[in-house]
Amino acid sequence: MEAAPRPLPSLAKDWRQPEPTPTNQARRERRGDEVYPTVDGLVFASRAELAVYQLLQELQRERLPQSTVAIWPLAAAKLRDAGVRSPDFTVLGNGRATIIEVDGPHQYGRTRKADDEDRDRHWLRCSIPTIRIAHEHTTNPTAPKGRLREDLTRTLFSPR
Known part of the structure; x- marks a missing residue:
């Protein structure tokens, strides 16, 4: 005797809509009606970060195609003893990486500077230097x- 076929599972009305794909790139959570600058489908935390992104794009276009850089804004990374961190920018080139942080006005207190140095130390443990740019x-x-060009050349393209 042959078994009866099982009934098909019920499907939601939107079953054809793809599930949103999680991404770590530009993972700026929006709070309420806050508006963050958005370019190239990426969300930035401030106008200062957007300005740095645009500078990085210019520097990226200046490089020869065979020695270009990749720009990752707000990419999340799990560090061993520091939890998950999202630096403002991770820039990759020549088999190396560097972190760029855009320091806002809230980062000039005594404890904030110590926190920044601690964060930089975690990246250095991974052999990744940090470049800091004041929002002003x-x-x-x-x-x-010019400074950013020099720092990226030093951290990504100079001989070790």
Whole structure:
């Protein structure tokens, strides 16, 4: 005797809609009606971060295609003893990485500086240097560009 076929499972009305894919890139959570700058489908925490992103894009275009850099804004990473961290930017190039942090006005207190140094130390344990840019320097986009070019060349492309 042949077994009766099992009934098909019931499906939701939106079964054809793909599940949202989780992403760590630009993982800026929105609170209420806050509006964050958005470019290239990426969300930034401030106008200063957006200005640095635009500078990084310019520097990226200056490089030859065979020695370009990848820019990851707000990519989350699990560190051994520091939990999950989301640096403002992770930049990869030449088989190396560097972290870029855009320091806002809230980062100038005594304890905040110590927290930043502690965070930088966690990245250094992974052999990843940190470049810090004060948000005031982003109001004139040409000001930090030369320094950023120099720092990226030193951290990503200079001989070890």
